[in-house]
Amino acid sequence: MGEEEQNQNSTESITAMKSSLRQAIEDIFSLISLSHSIKVFTVKWLLIRKKLEELSSGLMAVENCDSSQNTTVSSGLIPSVLATVNECHNLARSCVDLSYSGKLLMQSDLDAMIAKFEGHLKNLSGMYTAGILSQGFAIVVSRPGLGACKDEMRFYIGDLLTRMKIGDIEMKRQALVNLYQVVDEDERYGKLVVEVGDLVNVLVGFLDSPEMEIQEEASKIVSLLSGFDLYKGVLVGAGIIGPLVRVLENGSELGKGAAARCLQRLTVNSENAWSVSAHGGVTALLKICSSGEFRGELIGLACALLRNLVGVEEIKRFIVEEGVISTFIKLARSREEIVQINSMEFLQNIASADDPVREMVIREGGIRALVRVLDPRLSTSSKTREVALRAIEKLCFSSQNCVNMLMNYGFIDYLFFFLRNGEVSVQELALKVTVRLCGTSEEAKKAMGDAGFLPELVKLLDAKSYEVREMxxxxxxxxxxxxxxxxxxxxxxxxNIGYLLQLLDQGEGISGNKKLLLSILMSLTSCSSGRRKIASSGYLKNIEKLAEAEVTDAKRLVRKLSANRFRSILSGFWHS
Known part of the structure; x- marks a missing residue:
């Protein structure tokens, strides 16, 4: 046989194999379409349809391989696939027409069909693993457009699942990258991830992959899915917590971060918190926080996750017994915002309503660390300062000793600065803490008066927010x-006094705020200059109106002013 004749035969063979491969793909699509019409044995036909979708994606990838690879696969695999598809088509037609001889026999036949399609998928996967097919030639199914229907989106997800199952490492990685992108950009794909095949189980399995890139990409996807409340139960049901903890222990820094973020979202449920602890997650997290080997973002995420875990009393006790409180106080001094914020919130959570732990935080230097965050000379964000103020309010007013420490560290000056200059959110928190501090001791009140709080509080008496005015x-x-x-x-x-009297005329009825204003004015009558200024104010009529309206505090104030005026008249008479 001449060389020209050999080439012609080879070309004809390749053409025939391509035609056979195309026929198999079209027959599979036809069978998928027919299966949607079947109303009996629905669970089994759902399984068959999923196998068909995976197989069609794999064969479409084969179709785009070079000719030699295409022929190798087609000659061995395609004839058997065609035979199975044809056999299954006959079963489908029988189910549509309800012309099968018996339910048990049909169930047995369908089970055999599922096993055959599973075998074809394993054979195709083996060819990739053996290198007979290379991903470099595999067709890439185009991502559906924005207005795509659910079937198009499902087919795309099914194709990605097939690549994850039968592809080599690079094909798996690229499929994971593509999956992350679509779920990140369109939440409808998240629902399909849960619905299509055993994709969630495949992702969970990838968390234990020795290939760091595969592990990282899978961690990113499950972390994304955990942001949807509907899918949290699916992830936990797939056994994700143990693999995520193993990523925390042995994964890359990127993988650890994604795993920590995912676990943080899952541990809002205390049962999941227990599971994290049972798999050794607490020890892994404490190591991340104390080792000094990692960047701020990962440490911040680890602190945030631990903040959830200490809601379980036994886990909190274990953390305290590990002696790591000083570690988190050190982290509160970090220059990285995410570390500062999450470590301060962790300290607040672990010490809240627990006097021995709170004393430990204080003893280890917690108050100094929190106050330092408020230093106006530092370039600290407003959000960080808000967290520090909340932590101080929760932890540092438990005893007079704590209040004295606050004052010794310059807290009153910092508080006054933010009451005067802070952004609205910080200013309101500073005001809230001011109210707490006012109720602690005479010394604190004197120090606040010396620091200049009085005029700043007067400015806030007419604020738009009722809560601010009240505080x-x-x-x-x-x-x-x-x-x-x-x-x-x-x-x-x-x-000042005229302004207080003016505020009594605001149309709020007899509110708690007006009662406090009357209380302030009553206090001011204790000094002669205060009485004199109230009595001589052009706004005295506002008190008289309230007294006429039978407001008790206003009547008391009028009586006191009248009694003092009468005493002054008598004093003048006896000394004349």
Whole structure:
């Protein structure tokens, strides 16, 4: 046989094999379409349809391989696939027409069909593993457009699943990258990930892959899925917690971060927190936080996850007994925002409503670390300062000793700075903490008066927010209960008292705020200059109106002012 004749025969063979491969793909599509019409044995036909979708994706990849690879696969695999598809088509037609001889026999036949398709998929996977097919030639199914129907999206996801199952490492990696992109950009794909085949189980299996890139990409996808409440139960049901903990122990830094983020979302449920602990997750997280080997983002995520875990009392006790409180206080001094925020929130959670742990935090330098975050000279974000103020409010007013430590570390000056200059959210928190501090001791009130709190609180009495007005009035009422502060308030600005009287005329009815304003004015009558300024104010009529309206506090105030005026008249008479 001449060379020309050999080439012609080879060409004809390749053409025949390509035609056979194309026929198999078309027959599979036809069978998938027919299967949607079947109303009996629905579970088994669902399994068959999933196998057919995987097989069609794999054969389409084969179709785009070079001619020699195409022929090798087609000559061995395609004839048997065609025979199985034809056999299955006959079964499908019988189910559509309800012309089968018996239910048990049909169930047996369908089980045999599922096994045959599974065998074809294993054979195709083996060819990739053996290198007979290379992913470099495999067709890439185009991602559906924005307006794609669910069937198109499902087919795309099914194709990615096939690549994850039968592809080599690079094909698996690229399939995972593509899957992450579509789920990240369109949440409808998240639902399909849960629905299509055993994709979730495949992803969970990849978390234990020795290939770091595969492990990382799988970690990113499950972390993304965990952001949807509907899928959390599916992930946990697939046994994801143990593999995620193993990623925390042995994965790359990127993989550890994705695993920590996923576990953080799953451990809102305390049962899942127990599972993390049972798999050794707490020890792995403490190692991340204390080793000093990792960047801030991972440490911050580890702190955030531990914050969830300490909601379980036994886990909290274990962490405390490990002696790592000082580690988290050190992290609260970090220059990285995510580390600062999450470590401070962790300290707040672990010490909240637990006096011995709170004392431990204080003893290890927790108060100093929290106050330092508020230093206006540091370039700290408003969010970080908010977290520090909340932690101080929760942890540092438990005893007079704590309050004294706050004052010794310059906290009052920092608090005053943010009450005057802070962004709205920080200012409101500073005001809330101001109210707490006012209720601690006479020394604190005196120090706040000396620091200049009185005029700043007056400015907030007419704020738009009712809550702010109420807190400012409460704080001012507390501060002027001290003689030194009353004298300062009256002397600092002649307009202060007139302003308080003006506020009584605002149309809010007899609110708690007005009662506090009357209480402040009553306190101011304890000093002669205060009484004099109230009595001589052009707004005195506002108190008189309230007294006429039978407001008890206003009536008491009018009686006191009248009694003092009468005493002054008598005093003048006897000394004349």
């Amino acid at each position: 400012a009035t409460e704080a001012l009422s507390s501060l002027v209960s001290i003689p030194k502060n009353r004298k300062r308030f009256v002397q600092d600005d002649d307009r």
